[in-house]
Amino acid sequence: MPLIHRAAELSKSDGPVKRFSTSESMEIFKNQAESFQNKNVMFKEGKIPLHFAATMFNVPLSRLLIAIPRQNEAENDARKRIPIPIRSGARRQIDLTGAKRIILDITTVMLLNEIDCLDTTITLFEEVYVSPRVMEFLHFEMEKVKFHQPSRVKEVRPLLEHLHAKRISSLNADSKHLRGLIDEVGCEMAVLLDVAKSSKSVCVHTGPLYKAGSLLEQLADIGDYQEYLINPGVVATTLYDEGYLSQEQFEKAYEYLNCVSGGTLVSEEPEPSVEISDSKAVLPSKAPIYLDTLSAQYLSHTDIITAIKKSGRTIVVHQSSVEEWEALANTEPYAETITESLDKIRKSLLAGMDNKKVMFLKEGHWDEEKESQFGHLEMPLVDILEDVTCADAVCIDDRCFNSSPQLVDKRKRNVPLVCTFDLLDFMERSGVVSGKKRRAIIHKMRVWGLFALPLGDNELSDLLAARPLDENGMLLESAELRAIRENLTNVHAVDVLTTPGDLDYLDHLWHTGLEAIRKLWADEASDIALTQAKADWIVDYVMPDIELALRHAPDRHEHLERLSSTRLMVMLLPPQINDERRTSWREWVENKIISEYLPSNPKVVDRAARQIAELIAQNMSEGVNELRKIRGLISS
Numbered sequence: 001m002p003l004i005h006r007a008a009e010l011s012k013s014d015g016p017v018k019r020f021s022t023s024e025s026m027e028i029f030k031n032q033a034e035s036f037q038n039k040n041v042m043f044k045e046g047k048i049p050l051h052f053a054a055t056m057f058n059v060p061l062s063r064l065l066i067a068i069p070r071q072n073e074a075e076n077d078a079r080k081r082i083p084i085p086i087r088s089g090a091r092r093q094i095d096l097t098g099a100k101r102i103i104l105d106i107t108t109v110m111l112l113n114e115i116d117c118l119d120t121t122i123t124l125f126e127e128v129y130v131s132p133r134v135m136e137f138l139h140f141e142m143e144k145v146k147f148h149q150p151s152r153v154k155e156v157r158p159l160l161e162h163l164h165a166k167r168i169s170s171l172n173a174d175s176k177h178l179r180g181l182i183d184e185v186g187c188e189m190a191v192l193l194d195v196a197k198s199s200k201s202v203c204v205h206t207g208p209l210y211k212a213g214s215l216l217e218q219l220a221d222i223g224d225y226q227e228y229l230i231n232p233g234v235v236a237t238t239l240y241d242e243g244y245l246s247q248e249q250f251e252k253a254y255e256y257l258n259c260v261s262g263g264t265l266v267s268e269e270p271e272p273s274v275e276i277s278d279s280k281a282v283l284p285s286k287a288p289i290y291l292d293t294l295s296a297q298y299l300s301h302t303d304i305i306t307a308i309k310k311s312g313r314t315i316v317v318h319q320s321s322v323e324e325w326e327a328l329a330n331t332e333p334y335a336e337t338i339t340e341s342l343d344k345i346r347k348s349l350l351a352g353m354d355n356k357k358v359m360f361l362k363e364g365h366w367d368e369e370k371e372s373q374f375g376h377l378e379m380p381l382v383d384i385l386e387d388v389t390c391a392d393a394v395c396i397d398d399r400c401f402n403s404s405p406q407l408v409d410k411r412k413r414n415v416p417l418v419c420t421f422d423l424l425d426f427m428e429r430s431g432v433v434s435g436k437k438r439r440a441i442i443h444k445m446r447v448w449g450l451f452a453l454p455l456g457d458n459e460l461s462d463l464l465a466a467r468p469l470d471e472n473g474m475l476l477e478s479a480e481l482r483a484i485r486e487n488l489t490n491v492h493a494v495d496v497l498t499t500p501g502d503l504d505y506l507d508h509l510w511h512t513g514l515e516a517i518r519k520l521w522a523d524e525a526s527d528i529a530l531t532q533a534k535a536d537w538i539v540d541y542v543m544p545d546i547e548l549a550l551r552h553a554p555d556r557h558e559h560l561e562r563l564s565s566t567r568l569m570v571m572l573l574p575p576q577i578n579d580e581r582r583t584s585w586r587e588w589v590e591n592k593i594i595s596e597y598l599p600s601n602p603k604v605v606d607r608a609a610r611q612i613a614e615l616i617a618q619n620m621s622e623g624v625n626e627l628r629k630i631r632g633l634i635s636s
Contacts, residue, residue, distance in 0.1 A: 045498050046085055046399040050107055051378045060144045065110045066341050067334035069448030078486035083496050086111065087419055087452040088403035090501025094418045096426040099392040101127040103361065103415075106137060106380045107397040111420050113345045115441045120432055121423060122352040129391055131380035132360040134349065138342050145338045156325040159300050163322060167309045168296070171195065172319035184220045186212040188318045192290040195316075196228040201287030203229055204295040207261045230283070232257045232295050236304060238283035244307040253302035260298055288314040293321040362387050364410075388415040395423060399452070403501050421454060439480075446483040451491045452505050455484065457515035460542065464516070464534045475533045485541040492544070506544045513543035514570065521575045521585050528584045539592060568593065 043053045054061040064084065072081040086107065096102075102125050104112070109130065112118040122128050131137070162168040173191050175182060181190040189205065196203040209229065211218040222229070233254060240250035283289065289308060291299065296317050299305050308315055352358030364379070364386035388394055388409045393416045396402055407417040424441065427433035445453060463480050470476045477485070488509070491497060497506060517535045520526065546567065571593050574582060 043085075044496050046088065046403070049378075049381065049400045050085070050398045051381050055378065060141050060338070061106065062110065062141045062145060062338045062342060063334075065107060066114060066338045069114070069450070070334055070337060071330075072449035073444075073447050078490050079493060081449045081486075081490050083451045083491055083494055084449050085399035085452075085496065086397040086450050087421070088399045088501050089452045089497060089499065089503070089505030090403045091419065091421075091452065091454075091505075092405065093425065093454075094393075094405060094416055094422045096393060096418060096422055097429070099426070100125060101129070101391045102418075103129040103384055103388065103391040103394040105384060105394070105396040105398070106131065106134060108395040108420060108423075109134070109345055109349075110341075111397045112423070113341060113348065115420075115444065117420075117423070117427065117433065117441070118345065118348045119351075120427060122348065122355075122357050124427060124430060124432055125357070127391075128352060128358050129361050130349065130358060131383040132363050133379050133383060134360075135346065137380055138346050142339055142342050145335050145342075152328055155297060155301065156328050158305075159296060159325050160329055162300070162305055162315075163325075167305065168315045168317055170319045170322045171290075171316050181222070181225070182212075184211055184222060185209060188320050189292060192292060192316075192318055193222065193225045193228060196290045197225060199287050201228070201284050201289065202234075203290040203292070204232055204235060204299070205229055205292050206232055206257075206294045206298060231261060232298055232304075233261070235283055235289070235299060235308065236302070239304065239307045239311060242311060244311050245304070249303070249307075253304055256302055257298060283313075285311075285313075288316045290316050291321075292318070293324060296321060361390070385409050387411070387413070389413055391415060393418050395419060403499075443480050443483055446487040449487070449490065451487065451496065452502070453487070455509065455512050455542070457512045457519065460484075460512060460516045460538070461519050464520070464537075467534070469530055469533055473529065473533065475537045477537075481537070485537075488541060488544075510543050510567065513538045516542075518575045521577055521581060524578060524581060528581065532584070532588050535588060536592060 039048075039053075039056045042048050043056075048056070050064055051061060054064055065086075068082050069084060072084075075081050102121075104121070109118065112121055159168065163170070171191065173195060175187055175191050175194075178190045178194055181193065184190070185193070189203070189209070192203045195201075208216075209220045209222065210216045211220045236245065236250055236253045236257060239245045240247070245253065296305075296315075299308070305315065349358050361383050364382035364384075384394060384396075384407075386409060388407060394407045395418045396407070397420050401407070402417055402419045404417055406414040408414045421442075424433065424438050428435055428438050439459070442453060463478060463484075464475075467478060467481065468476050475481075517538055520531050520534050520538075523531070572589060574585065577585065
């Protein structure tokens with residue numbers, strides 16, 4: 001940072017480094033934020049492939065397909081998981097029977113490797129084609145993963161080590177009584193200043209203290225809290241005077257702290273609310289020292305944290321600082337995982353090449369203007385679009401592409417476009433993957449946050465079959481049922497099912513739930529209370545609410561009442577069951593289904609009743625006509 005300041009001072013008006021006021025900088029950030037939001041909307045609506053999204057968000061593709069799924073798996077709170085768009089809601093199963101040659105996109109290669117099916121796929125087909133740039137792509141991915149924000153991660157590691165070693169403790173005090181101070185300096189500084197004042201200690205802050213939300217243009221008015229505020233230079237000076245820093249350590253640390261503070265440590269005329277003067281400030285010998293996020297990082301960089309602990313003083317930071325450091329550090333644990341995964345892909349492809357199973361596609365070519373728009377992430381996709389005639393199918397695990405059942409190349413030739421789920425079905429039919437392993441893979445995919453995954457009524461019925469009730473009379477979920485609930489709930493919560501094709505997926509879920517409910521009630525050997533609990537679970541967590549399903553549909557209001565009444569009518573049609581279960585079924589329908597429409601939507605119930613009456617009348621009319629035909633045949 002000091003070098004940037006110096007470069008800006010030396011740079012002329014037309015030089016390479018320019019200065020901007022805070023308001024000008026905020027305007028730039030605002031424009032960037034709007035651009036990011038627009039990109040996020042395009043990504044959420046499936047308008048751009050994952051390859052392009054990775055470039056837009058400046059992250060490796062492997063982070064989207066390897067790191068984030070693992071991060072989701074480790075996240076206990078399903079609401080914080082990030083959905084991964086590998087499959088379109090409009091996707092329909094494609095039978096690969098008879099296919100001998102297949103093209104695998106890099107998204108599929110990564111996903112197959114993660115579910116431990118890449119080698120199986122290479123063995124299953126006679127020829128597997130990949131981009132000729134796949135090895136180059138893997139190399140670039142490894143490099144980007146290894147060197148992503150290394151300096152920032154390196155910076156917080158020692159601080160987290162200090163926390164784990166109890167050399168630093170965190171504070172999360174109640175701040176309700178500090179509303180005025182929070183408005184001035186924000187929550188972190190308000191809490192630290194308050195506890196510093198009450199404990200007769202000090203809060204360490206670097207540089208001027210500005211009013212929160214003032215774009216660094218208005219100084220904070222903190223009143224008598226000012227005497228409890230010091231800069232890091234005071235810490236260094238005190239420790240040097242007490243003999244905990246050598247002269248060399250002190251001079252090196254003080255020079256660094258002065259630079260990162262913008263030279264305020266040696267300011268000749270500091271203003272009370274602008275600069276934090278060290279002329280009379282002292283570091284208490286017994287009381288805790290409270291550090292804000294930046295001061296903690298600067299003192300750690302100069303190794304003054306260790307000297308503070310040697311002096312017998314306690315160091316305290318706000319909990320938000322700890323959360324920020326942990327969030328930054330947590331971006332790195334998956335770097336080794338990603339690298340290992342990419343290396344495993346490389347070895348699998350090399351082994352396939354040695355066995356004459358893996359082959360390269362023709363290298364794609366575009367004119368210079370278009371080619372300049374693509375980076376190494378997009379070029380493997382360009383290679384696939386060059387010529388698809390060498391294969392019986394192309395597999396791409398990307399929502400933007402696989403909404404279509406066909407892939408058309410540059411010369412308008414097409415080939416079936418499949419996804420990993422079609423490959424899994426083919427593997428199961430071919431006997432190379434068992435049904436048990438396939439179900440385990442799909443369960444893991446749900447936990448990983450991959451969305452728009454198919455759910456069959458047989459699969460749902462099998463998962464519900466052996467589940468008992470808990471002590472409260474609720475269904476006791478298995479891990480697989482919990483994964484379904486959390487996956488669907490998360491997808492609805494973050495609002496990613498926004499395209500017309502996604503309506504097909506939501507409709508698929510509704511019909512899957514309906515068939516499973518009918519199977520439950522048709523099983524006369526099952527306990528009625530258990531049947532009701534299972535049916536409740538399906539309605540609550542599998543069958544999407546009609547308003548939720550149609551919230552992005554065109555002509556939403558026009559279709560809402562019609563579709564609601566039609567679905568209600570279908571739900572009201574009784575299954576073929578005995579009288580006792582029919583009575584219980586009727587009570588369940590009234591309490592769980594019909595009551596949801598009353599009293600706010602009685603028209604929907606009336607319309608459904610009329611539709612049922614019309615259906616009964618139609619069936620009776622058809623029955624009478626059929627009976628007349630039979631009588632006529634008998635008479636003749």
